[in-house]
Amino acid sequence: MADLSAPSEYSDTERTIFDAALQVFAREGRNGARMQGIADAADINKAMLHYYFRDKRTLYENVFAYTVRQFMASFDISLTEAPTFAETLRVFIDGYVDFVRTHDAAMRLMVQENLAGGTLLGEHMREATKTDRTPPSILVNTIEDAVEAGEIRPVDPHHAVLTVISTCLYFFVARPTVQILHPPAERDWDAFVEERKDHLFDLIYRGLAPRD
Amino acid sequence: MADLSAPSEYSDTERTIFDAALQVFAREGRNGARMQGIADAADINKAMLHYYFRDKRTLYENVFAYTVRQFMASFDISLTEAPTFAETLRVFIDGYVDFVRTHDAAMRLMVQENLAGGTLLGEHMREATKTDRTPPSILVNTIEDAVEAGEIRPVDPHHAVLTVISTCLYFFVARPTVQILHPPAERDWDAFVEERKDHLFDLIYRGLAPRD
DNA sequence: GCCTGGTTCAACCATTTGGTTAAACCATAC
DNA sequence: GTATGGTTTAACCAAATGGTTGAACCAGGC
Numbered sequence: 001m002a003d004l005s006a007p008s009e010y011s012d013t014e015r016t017i018f019d020a021a022l023q024v025f026a027r028e029g030r031n032g033a034r035m036q037g038i039a040d041a042a043d044i045n046k047a048m049l050h051y052y053f054r055d056k057r058t059l060y061e062n063v064f065a066y067t068v069r070q071f072m073a074s075f076d077i078s079l080t081e082a083p084t085f086a087e088t089l090r091v092f093i094d095g096y097v098d099f100v101r102t103h104d105a106a107m108r109l110m111v112q113e114n115l116a117g118g119t120l121l122g123e124h125m126r127e128a129t130k131t132d133r134t135p136p137s138i139l140v141n142t143i144e145d146a147v148e149a150g151e152i153r154p155v156d157p158h159h160a161v162l163t164v165i166s167t168c169l170y171f172f173v174a175r176p177t178v179q180i181l182h183p184p185a186e187r188d189w190d191a192f193v194e195e196r197k198d199h200l201f202d203l204i205y206r207g208l209a210p211r212d
Numbered sequence: 213m214a215d216l217s218a219p220s221e222y223s224d225t226e227r228t229i230f231d232a233a234l235q236v237f238a239r240e241g242r243n244g245a246r247m248q249g250i251a252d253a254a255d256i257n258k259a260m261l262h263y264y265f266r267d268k269r270t271l272y273e274n275v276f277a278y279t280v281r282q283f284m285a286s287f288d289i290s291l292t293e294a295p296t297f298a299e300t301l302r303v304f305i306d307g308y309v310d311f312v313r314t315h316d317a318a319m320r321l322m323v324q325e326n327l328a329g330g331t332l333l334g335e336h337m338r339e340a341t342k343t344d345r346t347p348p349s350i351l352v353n354t355i356e357d358a359v360e361a362g363e364i365r366p367v368d369p370h371h372a373v374l375t376v377i378s379t380c381l382y383f384f385v386a387r388p389t390v391q392i393l394h395p396p397a398e399r400d401w402d403a404f405v406e407e408r409k410d411h412l413f414d415l416i417y418r419g420l421a422p423r424d
Numbered sequence: 425g426c427c428t429g430g431t432t433c434a435a436c437c438a439t440t441t442g443g444t445t446a447a448a449c450c451a452t453a454c
Numbered sequence: 455g456t457a458t459g460g461t462t463t464a465a466c467c468a469a470a471t472g473g474t475t476g477a478a479c480c481a482g483g484c
Contacts, residue, residue, distance in 0.1 A: 032244035045463055108327055115320055118388025125392055158394050159411040166382035167375050176330025182370050199371040207419030257433055
């Protein structure tokens with residue numbers, strides 16, 4: 001199992017800083033984030049940031065490396081091979097949406113890095129693949145197998161996986177917009193999230209069902 | 213029809229600045245963007261930015277207001293009522309994906325504002341709704357009508373619309389990640405986009421088909 | 425020619441920001 | 455008690471950044 005919490009050898013103070021930094025970087029981006037802002041979020045003196053994580057770049061790289069590990073491992077974590085593809089998909093969607101809800105900031109930071117050009121993505125993803133050997137290709141393989149077994153119609157598994165990820169992830173990224181355009185999501189976000197799990201399973205499972 | 217290009221009364225210089233600012237804000241975010249960076253992207257002296265757009269905040273608000281107008285109008289533009297729902301959906305997906313491809317930076321800026329908390333979203337979206345009277349609810353209505361006509365099974369139209377938007381939009385946002393994880397998308401992005409239109413129509417249309 | 429107006433630029437200024445430092449704090453060991 | 459070592463803090467510094475300014479530039483009108 002991948003190391004999913006921030007590195008466990010962290011002291012309390014380091015964890016506090018790490019968590020605050022993740023939150024601020026996810027919101028403001030690599031360059032938009034201010035060291036003072038992170039210090040405030042951690043309710044700690046600014047000099048502590050430099051005492052524990054040399055400088056801004058080092059702090060960001062630590063937080064981002066962790067984020068990539070989260071992202072890479074998220075597929076593996078949510079995927080439990082069940083007797084039928086329908087069950088596997090249902091469990092995956094439920095698990096993945098819950099994962100994103102729980103690791104909201106990390107997912108938003110991944111998006112930030114993508115928007116910023118994704119220069120750090122390559123090496124860190126290769127790194128995470130080596131350490132955890134759980135690339136998203138496991139999910140792709142699951143779809144491939146289901147196609148071969150005739151459980152679903154022939155589809156490009158890469159597009160199918162991308163579609164699942166998009167639909168489970170994007171509404172968290174665009175949460176402010178969703179809540180403005182759809183008041184029920186504003187009134188009770190958690191209920192909206194649960195509704196969405198049902199909707200996504202229904203739509204995607206039917207969408208993948210074999211031709212009649 | 214909505215005013216989709218940057219305000220037409222702009223001079224050449226203003227347009228150059230505006231376009232450069234859109235690119236940089238979309239990449240770096242509201243606070244991450246640097247005025248010098250925008251000036252460089254526009255190949256223009258930094259003082260010009262202040263000559264034409266008072267200060268950073270004003271520049272951002274102008275660019276962002278335009279972006280919201282784009283986003284709000286995008287649904288209307290891509291939606292052409294066709295004889296059957298299948299055709300309407302096909303045309304919408306094709307049109308919307310093309311729209312996002314063309315207005316890539318504007319869409320990424322929308323995401324940036326969402327990540328940053330979306331404080332500006334509310335007023336600007338209300339503003340855009342007044343001016344253009346083309347909120348995304350038109351799309352919601354289209355789905356509702358198709359449900360009532362029995363062309364598709366009963367689904368929550370808000371979730372259905374969100375699913376369509378997510379799948380058409382997110383892979384542009386996460387393009388660097390997609391290209392790392394799926395080399396064909398790196399080798400020929402445009403071909404990948406075309407593939408994706410087909411995949412999305414197939415999956416979503418089957419997913420919405422009436423129960424047998 | 426030479427005004428006149430908008431436009432462009434290099435140099436400059438004030439504030440913010442990332443980062444440093446030296447002293448203070450506070451456990452624990454002796 | 456006090457020496458020791460890691461931890462925390464306020465004050466400080468240098469560079470980056472947003473923003474200003476006064477002069478130069480360059481049309482078009484006279």
